[in-house]
Amino acid sequence: MSDAWRAGEWLRVAESDLPLVTDLPSLLGSEGGALVLAPHPDDESLGCGGLLAACAAAGRSARVLVISDGTGSHPRSKAWPPARLAALRREETGAAIERLGLDPGRDLGFLGFPDTAVPKEGPGFDEAVRKVLEFAGAGPVSLFCTWEHDPHCDHAASFAVALAAARSLPHGTRLFAYPVWGLAFAYPIPGFPLPPEPLVPAPPRGLRLDIRRQLEAKRQAVAAHLSQTSALIDDDPGGFRLPPEALALAFRPQELFLEEALR
Ligand SMILES: [Zn+2]
Numbered sequence: 001m002s003d004a005w006r007a008g009e010w011l012r013v014a015e016s017d018l019p020l021v022t023d024l025p026s027l028l029g030s031e032g033g034a035l036v037l038a039p040h041p042d043d044e045s046l047g048c049g050g051l052l053a054a055c056a057a058a059g060r061s062a063r064v065l066v067i068s069d070g071t072g073s074h075p076r077s078k079a080w081p082p083a084r085l086a087a088l089r090r091e092e093t094g095a096a097i098e099r100l101g102l103d104p105g106r107d108l109g110f111l112g113f114p115d116t117a118v119p120k121e122g123p124g125f126d127e128a129v130r131k132v133l134e135f136a137g138a139g140p141v142s143l144f145c146t147w148e149h150d151p152h153c154d155h156a157a158s159f160a161v162a163l164a165a166a167r168s169l170p171h172g173t174r175l176f177a178y179p180v181w182g183l184a185f186a187y188p189i190p191g192f193p194l195p196p197e198p199l200v201p202a203p204p205r206g207l208r209l210d211i212r213r214q215l216e217a218k219r220q221a222v223a224a225h226l227s228q229t230s231a232l233i234d235d236d237p238g239g240f241r242l243p244p245e246a247l248a249l250a251f252r253p254q255e256l257f258l259e260e261a262l263r
Contacts, residue, residue: 004199007149008185014204015186015256022210024058027051027176027257032140033061037132037162039118039146039154041070041089042225042242045096046250047178048144049218050211051257056101057214064097065109065135066090067128067158072115073228074239080227086112088227096224100217109135118157125161132165140172147179147258149198155181166262176206176257181246189245206258219251 005013021027028034034055038044044052044064055062070089071082080088094104102108111131119125136143145162146155159177166175184192211218226232228242 003202005202006185006197007182007200008197010200010202010204011179011183011186011256013202014206014258015208018204018206018208018256020208020210020254024054024060026207027174027209028055028060028142029140029172029174032142033063035132035136035141035143036062036064037143037145037158038064038066038093039152039158040068040115041066041093042096042222042228043146043155043180044093045100045218045221045225046246047146047180048255049100049221049250050214050255051144051209052097052102053100053214053217053221054209054211061139061141062102063107063109063135064093064102065111065132066093067111067118067161068113068115068154069110070115072240074233074236076238077233077236079235080233085227085233089225092225092227096221099220099224100214116153118154118161120157120160125157125164128161129164129168132161133168136165136169141169142174142176143169144176144178144257147177147182149185149200150180150182151184151195152181163260163262166260173262175260175262177260178255178257183249187245187249189243192243192246204258206256208254208256210253211255212253215251215253222247222250
């Protein structure tokens with residue numbers, strides 16, 4: 001067996017072989033909370049809705065930091081110019097995490113980088129890392145961010161921010177990646193274009209969290225992102241809508257968390 005596998009095969013192996021757990025301590029340790037970095041408003045619910053709901057139910061701290069403003073979803077809408085769309089997407093994210101049992105006033109933050117322009121380096125990148133560390137606070141925390149091989153520039157850039165932040169946090173901090181669009185390498189989504197399939201070092205590490213009890217709350221949270229799931233914005237024919245195949249992947253009874261080596 002080679003040292004690197006194609007991303008799709010790698011994910012399928014992860015999904016069949018990584019331990020399936022029902023308890024939060026396996027992911028978060030005996031104390032401490034979860035900090036979920038979402039490149040766009042909706043990634044938190046798609047990739048970590050079950051985890052966040054489980055944290056809320058268990059009284060574990062769970063916070064969400066949204067990196068970009070999400071204004072790339074309907075760039076030609078006249079009725080929803082960028083400032084109005086950004087405000088809507090913030091509101092939708094607040095409603096989403098409320099449905100997961102979190103408190104938007106306490107548990108939600110936004111970095112507000114323009115959609116598709118999350119920095120991968122330079123002063124903007126350093127600023128993003130600093131803000132993540134600020135938001136993480138002093139307590140023990142496990143970081144969750146989209147997978148570096150997700151085929152979207154903001155997802156990969158956000159992962160780089162998360163990795164740099166996790167390396168600056170105290171020893172014992174863990175970083176988990178949650179694939180969103182990368183799942184399309186394993187489960188092709190019609191009409192969703194994929195770049196050449198990356199090679200990923202084998203074997204995968206991490207866990208799968210059983211979210212059967214949180215699935216209804218997760219569905220409700222994703223549905224709160226009305227601009228992404230409905231015809232709410234109807235004046236941009238090329239506007240984005242979450243395809244049913246992506247929703248079906250998000251609504252499976254487990255969430256996949258790939259552990260990243262930090263040191
Ligand atoms: Zn995204």
